Amino acid sequence: MSTVITSAAATATATRKPIGARAIAAITIGSGLEFYDFSVYSFFATLIGRQFFPVESTLGQLLLSLATFGVGFGMRPIGGIVLGAYADRVGRKPAMMLTLWLMALGSLLFAIAPTYAQIGLVAPVLIVLARLVQGFAMGGEVGASTAMLMEYADDKNRGFYGSWQLFSQGLSFMFGALVALGLSSTLSAESLESWGWRLPFVLGMLVIPVGLYIRRHLDETAEQEPPDEGATSGLRLIFRDYRKVLLTGVLLVIGSTASSYIVLDYMTNYSVSVLHLPMTMGTTAACLGALVQISLSIWAGRLSDRIGRRRTIALGCIPMLLLIYPAFMLMNRFPTLGTLLGVSMVTTLFLVLITVPTLVLVTEMFPRKIRASGLSIIYCLGVSVFGGFAQFFATGLIGLTGNNNAPALYVMTCLCLTLAGLAMVRETAGRPLE
Template sequence: MAEQLSETAKIEREAPALTGRAILGATIGNMLEFYDFITYSFFAIQIGHTFFPAQSQFNSLMLSLATFGAGFITRPIGALVIGAYSDRVGRRPAMMLSFAMMGSAIVALALIPSYDAIGVAAPVLAIVARLAQGFSLGGEVGPTTAYLMEAAAADKRGIAVAWQPASQQIAATAGSLMGLALSALLSSEALESYGWRIAFLFGALTLPFGLWMRSNLPETLHRREEMASVASSAKGRGPVRGNARIVILGLLILASGTIITYVTQYMTTYAENTLRVSTNVAFATTAVSNGAGIVGALCGGWLADRAGRWPVMVWPQFLALLMTYPVFLWIVATHSAWALLGGLGVLTLVGSIPYSAFYVAFTESLPKNIRGRAGATIYAVAIAAFGGTAQLIVTWLIHATGSALAPAWYMLFATAVGLVAMTVMRESAPVLTKPQCRSEPES
């Protein structure tokens, strides 16, 4: 029995490097997560009318948004439970569990009857579905990122892990396009009756495909790694206290990235309500921004494999800090499509580069025995605390100050915090030794 286990461990350590199919299988959960996020935001009014009929449209919308926010509450719990499961049992079973729960919750939300049909049970079931979805999402990012890093060849970890943030941008684009398509094809009555359900069920179509893809992934928990010296747990202080430095830095940087991401996703509403530009330009702003984010994320991973993690984090983040206020000043002064599409597109492109390098550096810096749960928990806490409040804070700042530049102030603050934390992070890229040429002895 011991020999069989030893042979299994040897096979897993010598598993082939990550393939495109494995990348898709690992990141499909991230795609479904962000697709759901965008879809819910797009149809929040219709969902509110279905499950939360109220005396005013405002109250109905607020109850709908509160239900969406309920999913943030259970994210840290799911991160601890599913993340620990990935560290103890394996990345693949943890990813299977989170994806199955996530897909089931989306299907349930799409099929729950309306308040008119089943009364108070409708909002109760909707809240339960969101809580279950939040739990599963909390355990998705940590094990997935750990898997991408562990399965990739040592000199290709950056580009492999970069597909994690890139997949989120791809899904956000798909969600936006689905919302636009349904809005164009269906009447307002049809959208409220069943159109929003079609959008969720379309995303749920990935459930059987994703489960099949993930079931065929090789396990990486026992693979041998080439690491820099930073990924070591201090003896006698426990796994978390022994790595408190990277945990705190990771939380600060993820909070920074979360704020920037959610403020950027707010730009459609900002363009329409604050800048008073046309609806087409407002939606195009989000589409261009998401596209630039995909390119930036992949460029960041590619550069991190060639130049190291630290410089690819720090210098693009510094450039984004310098660009943020001038870009928003240009947008507010001109209200032009060029400023919105070009300025925000370039800012998103540059601002996406450092976070891909950070994801791989952060994952490499965590010891393998806590990598899944620590990565998942820190990400979930950052999303819950800062993602759920970012758009509310920006809206309040615009209202309180009367300035259309308020989003720039919040983004500047977040970018500066992230830059300081990135600056004090240590380089984590493995030092790859090249095979030495042996000289033949002279005859």
């Protein structure tokens, strides 16, 4: 029976037609919405802190706001387990439809939540609840959507297909940055703080019906096997037979996610709270970083198909490890827009070389029947702590050490863990997916 199912899956993969731009957009729109929502939250974290957290210290308000940003990541492992198993059992498409509805609910709460001055302690509770709902949704989104992309590809172009996931995230991040830049440039400080920061979440909600519509026309890629009462459940199989794969995958993800959230998301808050620059400068640098990610993601995916995932990741990790601390020193020594733009462009180049092949490599480490679950668990465990709380850790390290370059030390530690994971995994490029 196993041989028949494997042969059928291989035949289906071989005969499946390459997907077009519309199908790629349908698959990746959920992850794109994640980065859009997270980027606009990051850009307005200082304002949200003042609106919802009654702490006298500005640093304390920012820390609580960033902790709320991170707490949603705590739900990702649960969402990854629940929705990843659902995607492996029922199908990628139903799981991805469900995650969009949950993302809409989280965005709605952000758009309508009253402030602390209006309803007291219930206000921060609503904000935390919104982040928990979105975190649960995104826990399953990445596994299901990335597995679907990989299952449309063949052995020679999985890096190319997987790169579209990061392309969509960069595009959404840039859109979020442009929205934040537009609002901060056109609205008064009073209007932006009172109601303007809610508009990006309303825009995010408007995209969701479009995503639901185009996802309905996707073809399912998960091969549904006949039920077998004696078969080991997917989650039990992962934690019994794939423990080393889980550890390796988490180590690989740690460096890419910490670098991503510091280099892209944190830069706006850092430029305002540490470098004391206008918000427009930090947002402009974030826009450039997103543009670099958009421009190079497909190239990085093709490069990993050509020279291998491990070599491509190393080409990003090692220079980032060596240059990130000098980059922060340079920003603090010369806090200008030109410095911000240069640092953003160079660090994002190395970031793309890390993130794109890492996502593809981790997906390739699991067989089809547990692929969405395995990827979701690895992604969520790595991202929940080291990515979700990256900005919180970075800000806290500055406060504890008095060293404005401390965020670089955090990134360097995470990159060292990723290099350890890279030494534990074999090359997967060009090999059969199963």
